[in-house]
Amino acid sequence: MDPLDDQQQAARDWFEALRTRICAAFEAIEREAGSDAAFTFTPWDRADPDGSPGGGGVRGQMNGAVFEKVGVNVSTVGGRFSPEFAASIAGADVDPSFFATGLSLVAHMANPHVPAVHMNTRFITTTKRWFGGGADLNPAIPNDEDTAAFHARLRAACAAHDPTFYPRFSKWAEEYFYLPHRGVSRGVGGIFYDHLEGHFDAHFAFTRDIGEAFLDIFPKIVRARMATPFTEEDRQRLLEFRGRYVEFNLLYDRGTLFGLKTGGNIDAILMSLPPLARWT
Template sequence: MTNILDDQQLTAQTWFKDLRNQICAEFEKIESEAGSDATFDYIPWDRQNPDGSPGGGGTQGLMKGKIFEKVGVNISTVDGVFSEEFQAQINGAENDPRFFATGISLVAHMTNPHVPNVHMNTRFLCTTKRWFGGGADLNPAIVYDDDTEQFHARLRSACAPHSPEYYPRFKKWADDYFYIPHRKVHRGVGGIFYDHIELDKESDFDRHFAFTQDVGRAFLDIFPALVRKRMAMEWTDEEKQQQLEWRGRYAEFNLVYDRGTTFGLKTGGNVDAILMSLPPEAKWV
């Protein structure tokens, strides 16, 4: 790969940064509505390849407020060479270990156990192949069926214009992926997860990119609405303990099974940015 981005890479990178800006502004607005002056701290970081050459970098956005106990919204653009061990696991890298990746990753841990936690990421990767991946999933400590229904309905509407197969296919993918085998429980109430939406021809970029943009817009539409619906609810000590125990399950998934965590750590990403997905406080019985 090269440090000079081509049109597709630059277009994707620009969108992920713009989406980050919109999301962070909306989350800060929610904090303001709750009487908090919390804002995001933006911490840039640079990545170096094993041979010492520049390997891109990114910006970690972190806020700790009244409503968002801890929320990270990160963007990154990195390139380099996969290790021999790791390249065999990556689409299109079997015979050429060079890669490029740009994307946004978000995890929000909420103060109020009635407000659902959430994860969202979208990304564009290039090896000898090019593809989009990502998704969003809701992770409430206390489940409300109407929140689950509204979240899924918004993702369904984002998928519908692109393919009637997308929502059922990507919902199942999320259900299968966000599962903790050693606990025999799902991490949350699901959402969508997709990967390897490949560019078989040049014209595929525009339509696959449009879908990825719609996923980001759907998240920006529905999640703040769910936060505002629940953030003024009172909670009990028992409900807070339930949240802390649930966070332990969430941490277990992210440390043991999450592919994004593995990808970031194995490609020399910023450790603090990668592990921002972990909750600020958790409990194991």
């Protein structure tokens, strides 16, 4: 992979720094629960199909008392898209060379009253350059207070940059995180955005604020619910909900497809899958 330019390096540095802070925050919650669980970090390298170095990343995973399974991955990869895949990526139809750096997070929680969560932010370069990402809450047992708090924090982050962002991006999330074969949403929504291009500084600032918003609100929700008593019926409800999560990520998720099509680390790509799930 060629040396990174200033924009690519700045994005990579931010994603790696945010990963470190998120992991520390999640480990602190485990300490509060009396657990000594900690993240294990596994580096991986990617080879471009032509044999040249293609970058790589670090897969971070923790299995604890509160976070039954959480992955926080950062990857920075480059190379050339296959001709078939290039046709579906903005700017790659002109030149299939690409660069991508980003953070991807999925947390599956032990207590059914604590919502699972997904957060991803990324910067992609082809003949165009853009930021994308988002965050969405996925409770097996929805709680209106948690849903309102999560959306309010994302709404505030969006409003600081553009009054149209939250209405546009929350609707995009509602449409994207949907399982058409079941006619249900994956969770209670959040925001989803893509192809923010043409204004690097402004869109990078927005992407950083989404990361900060997530780091602010999600630990608060976890702490509020992690000691809530639950029944075996609640646990079974959680496992069935996770089955829907698996279906979405394997059938529809763009990040999963992007990782597989660009030679990413299989364990990192599929870290979004829960440790246990149930279909009836």
